Each structure stands twice: as structure tokens, then as C-alpha cells.
Amino acid sequence: MIDALEIGDDCLVLSQRLAAQVTRAPTLEEDIALANLSLDLLGQARALLSRVGDEDELAYRRGPAEYRNCLLVEQPDADFAHTVVRHLLYSTFLHALYADHPDDDVAAKGIKELAYHRDYAGLWAVRLGRGTQESGRRMVAALAALWPYTGEIFAVRPETEERVGQVLRQAGLQAPHGVPQRDGGRRGEHTEHLTGLLDELQCLHREHLGARW
Amino acid sequence: MVTLEEARAVAAAVPDPELPMVTLGDLGILREVRHAPGGGIEVVITPTYSGCPAMDAIRDDLRRALPGAVVTTVLSPPWTTDWITEEGRGKLREHGISPPGRAAAVPVTLGVRCPQCGSPGTRLVSRYGSTACKAHYACSDCLEPFEHLKEL
Numbered sequence: 001m002i003d004a005l006e007i008g009d010d011c012l013v014l015s016q017r018l019a020a021q022v023t024r025a026p027t028l029e030e031d032i033a034l035a036n037l038s039l040d041l042l043g044q045a046r047a048l049l050s051r052v053g054d055e056d057e058l059a060y061r062r063g064p065a066e067y068r069n070c071l072l073v074e075q076p077d078a079d080f081a082h083t084v085v086r087h088l089l090y091s092t093f094l095h096a097l098y099a100d101h102p103d104d105d106v107a108a109k110g111i112k113e114l115a116y117h118r119d120y121a122g123l124w125a126v127r128l129g130r131g132t133q134e135s136g137r138r139m140v141a142a143l144a145a146l147w148p149y150t151g152e153i154f155a156v157r158p159e160t161e162e163r164v165g166q167v168l169r170q171a172g173l174q175a176p177h178g179v180p181q182r183d184g185g186r187r188g189e190h191t192e193h194l195t196g197l198l199d200e201l202q203c204l205h206r207e208h209l210g211a212r213w
Numbered sequence: 214m215v216t217l218e219e220a221r222a223v224a225a226a227v228p229d230p231e232l233p234m235v236t237l238g239d240l241g242i243l244r245e246v247r248h249a250p251g252g253g254i255e256v257v258i259t260p261t262y263s264g265c266p267a268m269d270a271i272r273d274d275l276r277r278a279l280p281g282a283v284v285t286t287v288l289s290p291p292w293t294t295d296w297i298t299e300e301g302r303g304k305l306r307e308h309g310i311s312p313p314g315r316a317a318a319v320p321v322t323l324g325v326r327c328p329q330c331g332s333p334g335t336r337l338v339s340r341y342g343s344t345a346c347k348a349h350y351a352c353s354d355c356l357e358p359f360e361h362l363k364e365l
Contacts, residue, residue, distance in 0.1 A: 029339035029349065036341045043264025047288065105289035109263055112291070112365055120340055 002101050006186055007094070008048030009069035012059060013194070014090060015041035016201050017077060026080050033120060037087065040113040047106045060205040064195050065188040072149040074185075074194040081128055081138035085146050088121035088167060093153040093160040100157075122167045129171025139173055151181030215279070220254045221246040223278050230270040231344050234308040237271065241296025244287060254282040259292045261365070262345040294365045311350065311361040325361050327352035335359075 018038035025031035049055045073090055077083045095114040098107035128135040154161045165175050184190070204211055215223070224246050225238030237243040242259050249255035256275050260268050272284045294313035297305075302312035311328045324333045332354035339349040347360040 029341070032343070033339060033341035036345045039264035039266065039345055040262055041264070043260070043262065047263065105287075105291075106263070109260075109288045109291040113263060116340070116363075123340075 002048070002097065002104050002107060003068075004048040004051040006068045006070075007097070008045050008052065008058075009067050010073050010090070010094070011041040011045035011048065013067070013069045013197060014073040014086075015039075015045055016197055017073065017086075018083075020200070021077060021083065030080070034083070037117055037120070040110070040117070044106055044110045044113075056205075060202050064190050064198055067188060067190065067194060067198070068186055069190075069194075070149070070152040071182060071185040071191055072146065072153060074191060074197060075146055075149060076193050078145065079138055079142070080124075081135070081142035082145065084121055084124040084128060085139065085142040087117060088125050089146065089150060089153065089160070089164055091117035091121055092163050092167075093157050096157040096159055096163070122170075125167050125173070126171040129168070129173045136172070139171070143168075143173065143176055144179075147176040147179045148182050150179075152183050152185055215254070217246060217248065217254070220256075220279055220282070224256050224275055224282075227271070227274050227278050230267045230274065232305070232310070234304045234310075235297075235301045237275075239298050239301030239304065241298065241301075242271075242292060249283045254279055255285055256282050257285045257287055259287055261292050263288075265345060267344075292365070294362060297362075305362060309359055310347070311359060313362045313364040316364045325350055327355060327357065328359055329357045330355040 015038045018034045018041070021034045022031060022038075025034050046055050049058045052058060072086060075082070075086060077086075091114050095111060095118050098104075098111040098114060101107040125139065128139045130136070150161070161175070168175050182191075225236060225243055227237045229235055229237060229240055229242075232240070237258065240261070242261060243256070244259050245257040247255050247257070256279065258268075258271060258275070268286065272286075275284050276282060293316050295316050297313065305312045306328050309328050311325050314325075325335050325337075326333050327335050327350075330352060332352055334353040335350050336353060337348060338351050338358065341347075342349040342360045346362055346365070348363050349358065350361050351358045
């Protein structure tokens with residue numbers, strides 16, 4: 001069974017990261033693309049968190065230690081290469097997880113969306129990896145920065161590593177090897193980045209308790 | 214008191230808020246109209262994409278069209294563009310949106326025709342367009358940009 005709290009939190013946090021790129025993406029097309037990726041994940045987060053309890057309570061009234069998302073999705077967008085690498089890793093993982101749960105309605109609905117996310121991130125990985133010296137350098141830096149947070153997802157769906165590796169080979173890049181891993185997201189032990197993300201996500205609700213659209 | 218058949222016709226004729234040239238019936242997102250367990254009418258709809266932001270507007274429009282109706286959302290079985298009717302595809306094309314081809318079991322890239330001049334010489338500009346369900350294309354012959362409803 002899909003852990004609705006863990007995966008719901010993954011989707012919510014990654015959705016928030018992507019939505020924060022709106023008006024700041026490198027081109028208008030990518031701005032729109034990232035907003036759409038964010039929306040798909042938000043829809044999945046809402047459906048999953050509603051299985052656990054009240055979606056608004058869960059999104060707006062929990063502190064970082066109560067969030068159960070993996071550490072990868074909360075990592076910041078230092079540049080577009082980070083956005084691409086993080087999305088390639090996470091969408092490959094979530095696609096594999098959904099593929100294993102065809103009887104789950106969120107997974108059955110979300111799998112085609114995630115296939116599109118994975119393709120989107122993969123195409124960008126290849127374009128940046130084989131692009132200019134600068135874009136290649138940034139991809140290498142993003143891989144190095146994010147690889148310490150892959151253990152949590154590779155442990156659950158080991159095929160993720162091989163699939164991401166195939167894309168990286170096409171991109172002329174290498175998956176980092178033997179990188180010490182950090183975990184704890186599933187226990188509520190997060191990196192400092194989640195605090196700032198939640199501040200932004202929850203500030204309106206904190207300021208105007210019970211605010212509704 | 215409206216009959217189920219009348220209610221179904223009313224619900225099916227409600228226009229989609231983001232693609233108002235087609236109705237909920239044309240798009241295939243109207244799943245069922247039935248008697249609610251507590252009496253009255255229940256309308257069952259399904260989203261095109263998990264995060265479709267038009268769902269709230271669709272629910273409101275349905276409640277306005279059928280006062281007192283209960284609107285329920287289901288995800289399963291997942292919507293596919295194959296549920297868009299032939300009539301719906303024709304309306305999209307008339308309004309400059311290239312309709313989706315048949316969703317394939319294996320992802321393949323099929324040619325997308327320009328809805329303005331009919332030319333098969335088109336190129337993908339961006340995999341995402343103004344809504345989650347569309348991609349952005351341009352025609353290499355008449356040079357018009359246009360949107361294509363993605364196969365799902």
C-alpha cells in the first residue's frame with residue numbers, strides 16, 4: 001500500500017518548490033511547464049493527504065518535525081540544473097512506485113502524469129548535460145549536491161538508480177558513486193530548508209487563521 | 214422534479230470553464246448522473262489531470278445548472294483523451310486547438326496537424342501550454358502558433 005502521509009508530503013513539498021519558480025524560470029515555456037508539474041503534484045498530494053485526515057489541517061498546521069517527506073524534495077533550487085536533477089530523481093522514483101500499485105486510484109491516475117514529468121526532466125538533463133560547458137558544469141554540481149539525498153528513495157524503489165543512470169549516460173554525465181547518504185525525512189528529521197519552505201506555504205494561514213478562498 | 218434523463222442532458226451540456234467551446238459531455242469528464250442515496254440527483258465527474266484547477270468551477274457550474282444536485286469526484290478509472298467525443302474533437306479543431314490522437318499503450322510521437330491550415334508540418338514549441346492538458350506547437354507552413362490537446 002502507498003504510504004499516503006509520506007508520499008502526500010513528498011508531493012506537497014515538491015509542488016511548493018516548483019510553484020515558487022513561477023515568474024522566475026529561465027524562459028516563459030519552462031515557467032509554464034514547472035507550474036503544470038506543480039499542479040499535477042498538488043492534485044496528487046490533496047488526494048493522498050485527504051486519506052490521512054483534513055488536507056488543510058495537514059498542510060497548514062504541522063511543523064517541520066511532523067512532515068514525513070523525503071529530504072530530496074525539500075532541497076532548494078540553487079539553479080535550473082538543480083530543479084531538473086531533483087525532478088528527474090523524484091519523478092523516476094514516484095513513477096516506479098505508482099507502477100507497483102495499479103489498484104490505487106491516485107497511482108493509476110498519476111502514473112501517466114509522472115511518465116510525462118520523467119520525460120520532461122530527462123530531456124532537459126540531456127540538453128543541459130550535452131549543452132555548453134557551463135550547463136554541463138552546473139549539472140555535475142547539481143548531481144553532487146543532490147546525490148546525498150537519494151538513499152531514501154533508492155531504498156524503496158532500487159530500480160530508480162538504474163533508470164536515472166540510463167538518462168545520465170545519454171546526457172554524457174555520470175551518477176556520483178559512494179556518496180555518504182543522509183536520511184531522516186520519514187522520521188521528521190529534516191534539513192534546514194524545509195522550515196523556510198513551510199514558512200512560505202503556511203504564512204497566509206498563520207496570519208489569517210481559517211482563511212478560505 | 215427533473216428525470217434522470219433530463220438531468221443527464223443538462224449536466225452534459227455544461228461548458229468546460231477552460232475550454233468553453235466543448236461541454237462536460239464532449240470531454241468525457243461527466244461519468245454518471247444517478248439518484249443520490251438520500252434522494253435528489255448525484256452527478257459524478259472525473260478530472261482530466263490530478264491537479265486540474267477547473268474542478269471547483271465545474272462543481273459550481275453543475276450545482277447552478279442542477280440546483281440541489283450532489284457533485285461527486287472519482288479518479289478511477291482514470292480519464293483518457295480517448296473519452297473526448299468525435300463532436301468534441303471537431304469543436305476543438307474549429308476553435309484552433311488541435312485535438313488529441315488516440316492514446317497509445319506505448320508512448321509514440323505521432324504527427325500533429327495544424328488546426329488552421331491542416332499542414333502536417335508542425336513543431337513542438339513546449340510540452341506544456343496554457344493548461345495542464347495542452348502542449349504548445351507552431352505550424353511550419355502557415356507559421357501560426359497553436360495548442361494541441363495532449364494524448365493521455
